[in-house]
Amino acid sequence: MEKDLQNIVLKGDFWKKICLYEELDSTNLEAKRYLAENEEADGVILICEQQTQGRGRRGRTWVSQAGDGIWMSLVLQPQIPLEKAPMMTILAGMAVRSAIQKCYGLKPQIKWPNDIIINGKKVCGILTEMRGQGVIVGIGINVGIEAFAGELEAIGTSIAMETGMHKPDRKLLVEAVLQEFEEVYQTFKVTLDLSQLKDAYNQNCINIGRQVRVIGVNEEYMAVAEGMDEEGELIVVTPEGTRNHVSSGEVTIRGVMGYAR
Numbered sequence: 001m002e003k004d005l006q007n008i009v010l011k012g013d014f015w016k017k018i019c020l021y022e023e024l025d026s027t028n029l030e031a032k033r034y035l036a037e038n039e040e041a042d043g044v045i046l047i048c049e050q051q052t053q054g055r056g057r058r059g060r061t062w063v064s065q066a067g068d069g070i071w072m073s074l075v076l077q078p079q080i081p082l083e084k085a086p087m088m089t090i091l092a093g094m095a096v097r098s099a100i101q102k103c104y105g106l107k108p109q110i111k112w113p114n115d116i117i118i119n120g121k122k123v124c125g126i127l128t129e130m131r132g133q134g135v136i137v138g139i140g141i142n143v144g145i146e147a148f149a150g151e152l153e154a155i156g157t158s159i160a161m162e163t164g165m166h167k168p169d170r171k172l173l174v175e176a177v178l179q180e181f182e183e184v185y186q187t188f189k190v191t192l193d194l195s196q197l198k199d200a201y202n203q204n205c206i207n208i209g210r211q212v213r214v215i216g217v218n219e220e221y222m223a224v225a226e227g228m229d230e231e232g233e234l235i236v237v238t239p240e241g242t243r244n245h246v247s248s249g250e251v252t253i254r255g256v257m258g259y260a261r
């Protein structure tokens with residue numbers, strides 16, 4: 001394990017423990033095992049150098065090679081109605097966005113609901129899963145990777161590629177993400193909605209004002225994205241002028257011309 005990950009410092013008393021691993025199948029899977037074995041797991045962080053079965057949204061795999069990124073799961077037991085838990089994905093997305101901006105001066109954007117995009121390419125993905133009353137927020141940030149191969153070349157980027165830095169320090173970024181997440185999470189536990197960061201989200205969301213294709217189970221249509229609401233749903237306006245609120249569990253959206261345009 002490289003030094004930068006070993007040196008992470010947990011500040012304050014919210015984050016309880018950090019567990020570091022050289023290799024795991026997936027930090028989210030390990031978090032599920034952790035929850036199965038420990039009643040008290042709130043505020044535990046799992047990080048590994050390398051995942052052999054990194055998992056993405058919608059059953060995709062997530063490339064997670066040694067030394068190239070931050071592969072991390074936050075384990076939380078928020079004692080909130082479970083239907084509110086998916087909003088924690090948005091909290092994490094906003095935390096990562098601010099942390100990258102603060103640490104590197106880059107200006108990441110968000111593709112609804114929670115892909116973090118820099119210069120039109122994805123730098124971070126988030127996969128939130130639940131196990132009993134536990135919520136697992138899995139965060140994958142491409143940090144040190146110098147180049148992507150194959151189909152990822154057109155859609156993936158990293159902090160190294162965007163800054164020109166060689167092996168950017170992961171300690172500072174993890175600490176910043178944890179601090180930003182804790183801040184928004186404490187407010188969220190009181191409001192149980194996204195009112196605190198809706199405006200900031202919409203200012204940084206790449207889809208706003210653009211054409212999107214809404215792909216649901218039973219229907220598919222074109223619309224213009226207007227903004228995210230306080231529940232984390234995307235408000236879209238159809239060509240007929242109908243305003244729909246779509247949830248990320250039910251639909252996916254495609255930017256009509258990729259992330260960038």
Ligand code: BTN
Nearest residue numbers: 026055056057072125126138140
């Ligand atoms: C996406 O498809 O955009 C979500 C990717 C989430 C990847 C992270 S890496 C840490 C955690 N463990 C996993 O297996 N997946 C998430």
